[in-house]
Amino acid sequence: MPLLHRALALLALIFLGALGSAHAGVANAPAANLQITLITYGPGDTYWERFGHIAIEVKDVVDGEAVSFNYGVFDFDQRGFLLNFARGRMHYLMDAAPTALDEGYYVQAGRSITRQRLAFTPEQAAALREFLLWNLRPGNARYDYDYYADNCSTRVRDALDKALGGVLRAELGHTPAEMTYRQQTDRLMSAQPWLMLLMDLGLGPYADQPLTAWQESFLPMVLQRDLRQVRVVDDQGHSHPLVVAEHVVSPNRLDPPPARAPDLRGPLALAGALIALALLGMRRTMPLAFAVVGTLYLLAAGLVGLLMLALWTLTTHHSAWANANLLLFNPLALALIPALWRARRGDSTPRWVDGCLLAQLCAGLVAVLLHALPGLVQQNQPWLLFALPVWLALAFTLRHMRAPAPH
Incomplete structure (x- = not known):
């Protein structure tokens, strides 16, 4: 989430300190108390918001504490940001904040918020929590951003897949994607025609390779959609959908992107x-x-x-x-x-x-x-x-x- 990055970074540090304390909550709750929810935020008006955003919520259902972990923080003011951006060396950060704070920002911006509660076993939920807390440490939070291969959505996807034992990659990795990188980019950037044309002109053959659903989930909305088709096996060996429940917290109040890329x-x-x-x-x-x-x-x-x-x-x-x-x-x-x-x-x-x-x-x-x-x-x-x-x-x-x- 690029906006309010300084405030969020400060909140992350405060929150990280709080996680180390002995009070009950997400950091030390019993595995049976943990609930995992995927939160998807719709596209915004600004060009860097056109691809949407996504976060993992870990909630202690007994204590009530809910924390959203996301991988979309960058700092315009960091030393050499513009030069690194031009060279393709963009450094992003993982962040964590109380869910209510995150959702409040997107409600105010008019962007949709969709929650999907996921069927994690206690062991899987605990494993995900430990990984996210480890990833949140100052030495682990930074990563090299890539528009298509390593972004806020692919990092969330990979964290979920790791905790689920590779189920997502196994199912989505063999399913053909609906669009290519170029088509998705043109579709989402069509609200800014000149920028869309420049991006289309600058994309090479990499953007036209046939994709799998796993690769296409670089988009939060695509990952949200495809998770509805994934099935997992519980501790008793029963197969059931990964998405237990889904509901829209806040509807979209902005002009939505078209369903297909424009024909140029x-x-x-x-x-x-x-x-x-x-x-x-x-x-x-x-x-x-x-x-x-x-x-x-x-x-x-x-x-x-x-x-x-x-x-x-x-x-x-x-x-x-x-x-x-x-x-x-x-x-x-x-x-x-x-x-x-x-x-x-x-x-x-x-x-x-x-x-x-x-x-x-x-x-x-x-x-x-x-x-x-x-x-x-x-x-x-x-x-x-x-x-x-x-x-x-x-x-x-x-x-x-x-x-x-x-x-």
Whole structure:
């Protein structure tokens, strides 16, 4: 939970001290008194809240103390946070707080709260409690965050699975997921279209791999949904659902994300066609506008290419590695900007410009061929449909435009 991180960290320290005391409660309650509940919080409005949040509640049903353990705390003010974030080295923390305090924040924010009471045996509940308390210690609470493979939801999932003896992985690890990382990301980020487009552009083939339900549970709402299908065996050898009871504590008051990811092919194909037609239409009648529009496109393509190249070579954002969109948007575009202004004046372009254009068109062809190959394919059809018409229009105009500069 990124908001109020300083207050929560302080509360965690106070609470940790309280757990060491001799009073009755979660820390030293008999195993038979422990009740385990999964609490899922719906997506929020801010971009870092779009994936939702999740926590494990351990409650002493006799004493009444209920504590929520979660793995979603980060600190904007930590030394080097922005640099580490850019390099993909994000350090998150585990935290614990009284459940009422946590739930109060989400109720106020208008985000849904769903509680699922889980069928843990006393031994399993005690094992989970001991693991969570161990994990809460200052030397163990920090971990290296990963958007898809190691986040607040996967840490909760792994803690539950450890206490249950591997039941979750055994069941969810063989069940195909409904969506890929890319589809889930686009779906949840669709409320911020520009951010969604940037993230989709920056994701490589890693985001399009077929997933299992175990992997897709990087999302709290997916883990909540899939736990309803899991069955466990009790001490008497009887099989029954893991989720004993489920109820919504607080309904969602925000706009919910769509059920499916938006199809970006049509909008991006239309945008690419409009830019291409504008370049073709302005090449003789409006040479200055042609140069400006072309420059803006080439500048954006070059800068985006530099960013994608940096993500691949200089960071640990492995979901952005080997991005085929580098064939469509790359630093080569920056070299063509002067040629636009020469063409605007009607001057002939150097021979190397023809080589750059040919290299870029060949790169686009390679991108199409890569997409047609069998096996793991990056789902970048929208960006192919966007970029290829523009590159064809630029190649045609730069080769055929010989208009004099306007007076």
